[in-house]
Amino acid sequence: MSTGQQLIRERTERTEWFLKDRFGMFIHWGLYAIPARGEWVRSTEQLSIEDYQPYFDEFDPVDYDPKAWAKAAKQAGMKYAVLTAKHHDGFCLFDSKLTEYKATNTKAGRDLVSEFLEAFRAEGLKVGLYYSLIDWYHEDYPAYGDRIHPMRNNEAFKRDPATFDRYLAYMHGQIRELLTDYGKLDVMWFDFSYDDMRKDKWKSEELMEMIRSLQPHIIIDNRLEGSGHQGGSIYTDNPTTYAGDFASPEQIIPPGGVKDQHGNPIPWEACITLNNNWGYAAADHTYKNAQTVIRKLVECVSKNGNMLLNVGPDAKGAIPKESLDILQEVGEWMSRNGASIYGCQASEFPKPDWGRYTQSGNKLYAHVMEESIGPINLVGLAGKVKRARLLADGSELFLTRPWSAEEFVADAFVNFARPEHFTFPLPDNRNTVIELELEEN
Numbered sequence: 001m002s003t004g005q006q007l008i009r010e011r012t013e014r015t016e017w018f019l020k021d022r023f024g025m026f027i028h029w030g031l032y033a034i035p036a037r038g039e040w041v042r043s044t045e046q047l048s049i050e051d052y053q054p055y056f057d058e059f060d061p062v063d064y065d066p067k068a069w070a071k072a073a074k075q076a077g078m079k080y081a082v083l084t085a086k087h088h089d090g091f092c093l094f095d096s097k098l099t100e101y102k103a104t105n106t107k108a109g110r111d112l113v114s115e116f117l118e119a120f121r122a123e124g125l126k127v128g129l130y131y132s133l134i135d136w137y138h139e140d141y142p143a144y145g146d147r148i149h150p151m152r153n154n155e156a157f158k159r160d161p162a163t164f165d166r167y168l169a170y171m172h173g174q175i176r177e178l179l180t181d182y183g184k185l186d187v188m189w190f191d192f193s194y195d196d197m198r199k200d201k202w203k204s205e206e207l208m209e210m211i212r213s214l215q216p217h218i219i220i221d222n223r224l225e226g227s228g229h230q231g232g233s234i235y236t237d238n239p240t241t242y243a244g245d246f247a248s249p250e251q252i253i254p255p256g257g258v259k260d261q262h263g264n265p266i267p268w269e270a271c272i273t274l275n276n277n278w279g280y281a282a283a284d285h286t287y288k289n290a291q292t293v294i295r296k297l298v299e300c301v302s303k304n305g306n307m308l309l310n311v312g313p314d315a316k317g318a319i320p321k322e323s324l325d326i327l328q329e330v331g332e333w334m335s336r337n338g339a340s341i342y343g344c345q346a347s348e349f350p351k352p353d354w355g356r357y358t359q360s361g362n363k364l365y366a367h368v369m370e371e372s373i374g375p376i377n378l379v380g381l382a383g384k385v386k387r388a389r390l391l392a393d394g395s396e397l398f399l400t401r402p403w404s405a406e407e408f409v410a411d412a413f414v415n416f417a418r419p420e421h422f423t424f425p426l427p428d429n430r431n432t433v434i435e436l437e438l439e440e441n
Helices: 003-014 049-058 066-075 112-122 161-181 204-214 290-302 321-340
Strands: 023-027 080-086 126-132 187-191 269-273 306-311 355-360 363-368 376-378 385-390 398-400 412-415 432-438
Touching (some): 023 066, 023 126, 066 080, 066 321, 080 187, 290 306, 290 321, 290 355, 290 363, 321 363, 363 376, 385 398, 385 412
Parallel strands (some): 023 080, 080 126, 126 187, 269 306
Antiparallel strands (some): 363 432, 376 412, 385 432, 398 412
């Protein structure tokens, strides 16, 4: 077995749970919740450390209750969660011994990561931590001339490239802390590589060797490598050791899912915001409704993917009510239809006109999102369906081929009531799921 084949086999073993769980919560939270203009506020407004310091001095999340967060995630049907331990601004929610720029030195006075992990594990959810490879606070991270650093246009922040190794030692050291001091982690979510800041620039091989020695089971995204299908990436037969265990499309669901160079599916997860920002943005009320979230989650699974859905708690530590309301409605749907998500994958049958299919073994789940005239046409399934049930309540549905269709198609049809050739409304306009039990081959 080649090295590439061995790495792919190990990736397959590590991601087995990930491909069953399908739905997770992303949490972007930090000092940027106070200005409430998104997590990139230091960069977009080119704020100096001194400009940003008042937010550190003020940070006092009196409403932080990770147990409530965990309950909201579980009720929504999510199976895992990923929290920003450190974002690009360099502020750490954990009690790192390598910096003073951390939550324990604010009015919070607490290790917010350890409380998050304890609360989510108590609810039976898998846990992950996000760690930014970028650091706008550290004195050895490139500043002047960097494309995104807040001080990119300030010549006073020219840095000696020879000191970058000191930053790498710091970065690797913090990752070691997270993997050593916080128990078993299920996901390590790195963000992000850009321009020439990628691959060996991060000493990625050394980093991965350390990670695998500490927590060999942990799954990692593909952002050490950076985007693209170049040699050594997750899309090839010979991935690097740091190519990652899953691809991480952001704010998009790829039209054909995510596949390797031969067209075979690889693990992937679409990370999606509930509104238009990752971090709390007080003026952003452009929320996706529950129907959209449900349908897009189904779309991900129908293409062999996961959805990591983000919430951005406010400066006090509370998840916005708009987000909680959406999650609650999604959870109500998931509680009745989760069997069509968990453990499911792309179907062997093509996408139908009225919605999508997901499949688990001989159970084919028809996600009906558009009302039909007369019964629902199951193209290509004539003689292949043993029985049909409405997944939400288990009630029997009727398989038929109405006389009006016989002249034109030889497909199977299903309907919600009798007479079978009538038109009936969808029981759930957001997404009605029909469980079709297929005949054994």
